Amino acid sequence: MAEHSPLAVAVTPPASRRVGVLGGTFDPVHIGHLRSALEVAEVLALDELRLMPNARPPHRDMPQVSAQDRLAMVERAVQGVAVLSVDARELARDTPSYTIETLELMRAEMAADEQLFLLLGWDAFCGLPGWHRWEELLQHCHILVLQRPDADVEPPDALRNLLAARSVSDPQALVGPAGHIAFVWQTPLAVSATQIRQLLADGKSVRFLVPDAVLAYIEAHGLYRASN
Numbered sequence: 001m002a003e004h005s006p007l008a009v010a011v012t013p014p015a016s017r018r019v020g021v022l023g024g025t026f027d028p029v030h031i032g033h034l035r036s037a038l039e040v041a042e043v044l045a046l047d048e049l050r051l052m053p054n055a056r057p058p059h060r061d062m063p064q065v066s067a068q069d070r071l072a073m074v075e076r077a078v079q080g081v082a083v084l085s086v087d088a089r090e091l092a093r094d095t096p097s098y099t100i101e102t103l104e105l106m107r108a109e110m111a112a113d114e115q116l117f118l119l120l121g122w123d124a125f126c127g128l129p130g131w132h133r134w135e136e137l138l139q140h141c142h143i144l145v146l147q148r149p150d151a152d153v154e155p156p157d158a159l160r161n162l163l164a165a166r167s168v169s170d171p172q173a174l175v176g177p178a179g180h181i182a183f184v185w186q187t188p189l190a191v192s193a194t195q196i197r198q199l200l201a202d203g204k205s206v207r208f209l210v211p212d213a214v215l216a217y218i219e220a221h222g223l224y225r226a227s228n
C-alpha cells in the first residue's frame with residue numbers, strides 16, 4: 001500500500017490580505033462615512049478598512065477643529081467594529097498629505113501579495129488628474145470609486161483612457177495587489193460634516209447623525225459651537 005507523505009497533501013494557500021483605506025477630513029466623522037465604510041468592507045470582504053484623517057488637505061480649507069480632536073472622534077467611532085480601524089499617519093506629518101506618498105508608505109509595510117484598495121467618492125475620483133503624481137497611484141493600490149445609483153457617470157476626458165484600460169465591472173473580481181479600478185454602487189446617507197457643523201453652530205442636536213461616543217466627545221469638548 002502506498003504511503004502518503006504529509007508533505008504531499010495539497011494545502012490551499014491562505015487568501016491574501018485585503019486592506020482598504022478611506023481618507024477624509026472627518027470634521028467630524030459621521031454615520032455617512034461609517035455606513036459607507038462598513039458596507040464596502042463587507043461587500044469586498046476586506047480584512048481591514050482604515051479610516052485615515054487628513055492633516056492638511058491639499059484640496060480644501062483647513063478643518064474647523066484640531067487634528068487631535070478629529071482623530072479622537074474617529075477612534076471613538078470605530079471602537080468595537082472589528083473591521084474598521086484608524087490610521088493616523090497623515091496627522092503625524094507636517095507636510096501636505098499627498099495620497100501617493102501615503103500609499104508608498106503603506107505598501108512598504110505590506111506583503112507583496114496583499115491587496116490595497118483606495119476608496120474615493122466619484123467627485124474625488126474625477127479630480128484625480130489634479131493630484132500629485134496621480135498616474136502612479138495604481139502601482140500601489142486598486143481604486144474603488146464609491147458611486148451613487150443616480151449619479152452622472154461621464155468621467156473627465158483625462159480619465160477616459162485610464163478607465164478604458166483599467167476598470168473592471170465587478171469589484172469582487174479584482175485580483176492582484178494593485179492596478180485596477182472598480183465602481184461600488186451605494187446609496188449614501190444624506191448627511192455631511194458641513195451639515196453637522198452648521199447644526200451645532202446653531203445650537204441644534206446632531207444625535208443619530210454621529211455615533212453616541214462621538215456626540216459625547218463633541219459635547220464634552222464644546223466643539224463646533226458658535227463661540228469656538
Ligand code: ATP
Nearest residue numbers: 023024025026032033036121188189191192193194
Ligand atoms: P464636508 O461636509 O466637511 O465636506 P464630508 O461629510 O463630505 O465633509 P469628508 O471628511 O470630506 O466628509 O469625507 C471623507 C470621505 O467620505 C469622502 O470620500 C466623501 O465622499 C465620503 N463621504 C462623505 N459623506 C458621505 C456620506 N454621507 N455617505 C458616504 N460617503 C460619504
